[in-house]
Each structure stands twice: as C-alpha cells, then as structure tokens.
Amino acid sequence: MIELGRQDMDPSRRGVLGAALFSAAMTIPAWQEVVGRLEAVRLGRTASIGMADVEAVRAMTEKVSELDDQFGGRYARPMAAAFLVNTVAPHLRAEGPAEVRRAMLSATSDLLYLTGYMAVDEGLHGLAQRYYLKALELAGAAEDHLTYCTTLRGMSVQAVDLGQGAKALELADAAAAASPQAGPRMLAFLTGQQAHAAAQQGDRAVALRRIREAEAAMERAESRSKAFGSYDPAALNYHIAQVRYELGDVAGSVDAMKASTKAQYSHYRRGSVRFHAILAERQLRIGHLEEAVDSWNTALDGYPFVHSGRADQRMAAMRSLILPHLKNPGVAELYERSRPLVPSREAV
Known part of the structure; x- marks a missing residue:
C-alpha cells in the first residue's frame, strides 16, 4: 500500500x-x-x-x-x-x-x-x-515513465556523490533501461549520469563511450524542443567535467567546468555556490591559486543566502584548504571574509 x-x-x-x-x-x-x-x-x-x-x-x-x-x-x-x-x-x-x-x-x-x-x-x-x-x-x-526514470537518475546522483559507484551505475543503468523511447535530450540527461557513474567505477572505456553518446544526443536535442528541466549543453559540460575528474584529468575537468557557462547557474544560487566551490578546489589542485580564490569569492557571494548542507561542506573544506596559503594576500583576504560566514555553519 x-x-x-x-x-x-x-x-x-x-x-x-x-x-x-x-x-x-x-x-x-x-x-x-x-x-x-x-x-x-x-x-x-x-x-x-x-x-x-x-x-x-x-x-x-x-x-x-x-x-x-x-x-x-x-x-x-x-x-x-x-x-x-x-x-x-x-x-x-x-x-x-x-x-x-x-x-x-x-x-x-x-x-x-x-x-x-x-x-x-x-x-x-x-x-x-x-x-x-x-x-x-x-x-x-x-x-508516469518520466518521473520514474528521473527519480532513478536522482538516486544515482545521490549514490555517486557518496562514492557508491557500483550502486550509482546500477541505478543509472536502470533509469536508462526504463526509458527505451527517450528523446535525445532525455537520453543525454540519462546517459551523462551513466558516464559519471562508470567513471567513478574506473571503467574508462564505458565512461568515455557514454559521454560521447550524451554529447551526440545533446547535439540532436538542441534543434528540437525546449530544455528538459535545467539539462542543457552547460549541464552536459558539467557531466563531462565530472567524468574527466573521476578519470584523473583534473585540468581537463577545470576546462569543462569553465565551459559550463555561468548562464546555467544565474537563476540557481544554491547550485552556483556549490559549482564555484568545486571549481575552486580543482583549480587549487592544479596550482591555479589566484583563479581558485576568485572562484571561492564567487561562491561566498551567494553563500549567506543558502541553507544547504552540501554548500556548508564545501565552504568548510575551503577554510581548511586555504590555510597553507595564508601568506598570499588574496588568500588572507578570502580567509578573513569567510570568517564571520563559515564558522556559524560548520556546526550545522
């Protein structure tokens, strides 16, 4: 019942x-x-x-x-x-x-x-x-096939974010299998998630094949009806970034995230905070400290308005990651700017 x-x-x-x-x-x-x-x-x-x-x-x-x-x-x-x-x-x-x-x-x-x-x-x-x-x-x-498949995909996103790659791939595959008549945009929406889950599992061949399928589907979709929710070329580029990151290409991931235009997040403040924080973490990993500081400052612009556990985690991570770089004036300024904002959230 x-x-x-x-x-x-x-x-x-x-x-x-x-x-x-x-x-x-x-x-x-x-x-x-x-x-x-x-x-x-x-x-x-x-x-x-x-x-x-x-x-x-x-x-x-x-x-x-x-x-x-x-x-x-x-x-x-x-x-x-x-x-x-x-x-x-x-x-x-x-x-x-x-x-x-x-x-x-x-x-x-x-x-x-x-x-x-x-x-x-x-x-x-x-x-x-x-x-x-x-x-x-x-x-x-x-x-309602659409909501059924969308929910399975959402469960896959949850699993992959928690590092449960095998379960994420199982759920993503189930979503795709349950939608055999999907149009090109829905196909890209589903296949992009399959690619991310496969990449987290270390299956490079499958991940790259799936992301190519998602790209091809998105190209077909762009000449058709309006976007499915927020899934558009910018969202696909974010998936490409995730696949590259999982496969060890951090620099390529940063490039793909930059290609995932700001337009995607202009109306999604919560998503913008998390997106720019993740981008900053990856920029720092490849030694682009000043760009990382710029991205974190962009994340901080929206953070005071956002009540999000995932945003809290990213901001707490920022505070830890920048500690070794406090002699840099830009980093020191970022640290001081975040001081009254982040500590109040870390205990949430």
Missing part, C-alpha cells in the same frame, strides 16, 4: 531529521512491478478531488523548486514535507475520476522526487531514499 505518513514526512520529528544513512543494498522496484498499481492507493469517502487540486500540487512543486534553487534544501524541504502530509496525503485517499487520480499520483510523485532531492542537499540520505522510493511507487501507479 502506498501511503504518506507523518512518521516519514513530518519535518518536526527528530527521527526524520537525524536520518543520514545511505543504503547501498536497498531494493529498487522495477517499472513492471509498479506500473498501473492504482489499486494500491487507498480510497476514502470523505472528499473528492478534481484537476484544480492536481494543478495546485503542481504549482506548489514549482514554487518549492524555485525556493530550493535560491535558498537550498534546508530552507525549502520542510514546506514540501508539511504540504505532503497536510494536503497531498488526503488527496491520495479521496475519490475522483480515474484520470484525475492518475494525474494526482503523477504530480505527487514529482513532488516526492523534489523533496528527496532537497533531503540529499541537507545531507539526510536515509530520508531522501524514503522519498525517492515512494516517488517510484507513485510514478508507477500513475504510469
């Missing part, structure tokens, strides 16, 4: 906020196991829903996503969690025409995916997996 319970979603519960484990042994429901399972959603008789309710869930998802992009998961996720418990869960138990109920399941699945993504940003990896697994179940019940 698919349910949204307060024990999983209520942001005020200490058990939820304390969840930080990633289970590499979790069981992922296959598309065939979840598709069309409308009977799994318990019906109630106290309310009915219509397409206006579905549109409200979709609008809330869009607004929460915008807040997440600007302010981070720690800021936006509690809103989504409360909305899931107090508004969406009753909708899932309500009566309504079959097409409305299916649309509600799809909209809820998308919101669950976003909420899981924000939990990852907070560093609550066990909680994120619970959201993701529920998103998979509801996507199957709604016969």
